[in-house]
Amino acid sequence: MAASYELKASARNRVGKGAARALRREGLLPAVIYGDKKPALPITVPIKESTLNLHKGGFLTHIGVIDVDGEKHQVIAKDYQLHPVRDELMHIDFLRVSANTTLTVDIPVHFLNQETCPGIKRGGVLNIVRHAVEMTVPANAIPEFIELDLAKADLGDSLHISAVALPKGCQPTITDRDFTIATIAAPAGLKEVTEEESED
Template identity: 65%
Template sequence: MSHASYELKAEKRERVGKGSSRELRRNGRIPAVIYGDKKDPLSITLPYKDVTLKIHNGGFMTTIATIDVDGEKISVLPKSYQLDPVRDFTMHVDFLRVSANTQVTVAVPVHFINEEKCPGIKIGGVLNIVRHEVEFHCPANSIPEFIEADLEGFKIGEGIHISHIKLPKGVTPVITDRDFTIATIATPAGGVKEEEEVTTETEE
């Protein structure tokens, strides 16, 4: 279900600071930090090419990686990365140390399936996506690559809520106080053939 884990070879950073970061980037490496798990943050450098490739291939923020720092293999999950706004260049990555029982919060994309079995869409309704991704708490070692929203049977005016989605074991939505909407089947601007006016419920 999730992207295959991968390994990156890192070097410890001796000097930290603006000047050394620039020098690193000239040498095809980027600075990164591994933190968490009640250990001191570890400053490292990674090959620019490898990291950029992973970011562009998708699933970067939801895939556990192994970072080999001078022979010590550390399991991590990318927490954030900075891009140079002008050149779309990866400037820095923060990694979180994870173990089998680490709980993480991640944004997971929603895939919509069975549009062709959706009565509302068949008569001209429009799929109005309220959330393209949903934030979940889940174990670091079983982050879903995506969740599936099944549109089969939904009519115009109906909403697909989080309760309609079958979630993998241990995966829980961050929002727990309501059954929030993922998408609605909306009436198109020009109305539909022989269909009464329906009010759709939208959610902020």
């Protein structure tokens, strides 16, 4: 399970708003590591490196390593809080992961062959219902994205999750229906012409 980032951290004894403010003045961020049937571990991580990793993308889907005073923990960021005005990181929750951990994460959808899609070539519009799909995935094989091929999609078509080749061990959290990811919508002008023709 390759880690995409590593952060140096220290165990945190002080908790509360006053302590958190003091830490941020020192360039440190309060965080916590939990899960894997072990006690929660309050820590501090550097604000600068944590912010860089957040802005690189995939922060909530990439495995990382937190080195807490020499002890390494394999983790995934499960949640983070931003300052409501300044948009700065305020707190991060990390979840411990092992080779048999499964996670629920949002996986982005990539759309293939938009330029050759018959419905789009005829003036249709790709209407994206879901930019990402919530999936249960193995922690050691989190896909960066899933792909939906538009090569045969025509005007009026709905494209469902069943049209996606899902990576091994990954499944959507919605299992009771074949939900829609995107549709190829006819443009307004074309709809009006079609309605007039049907009236004639």
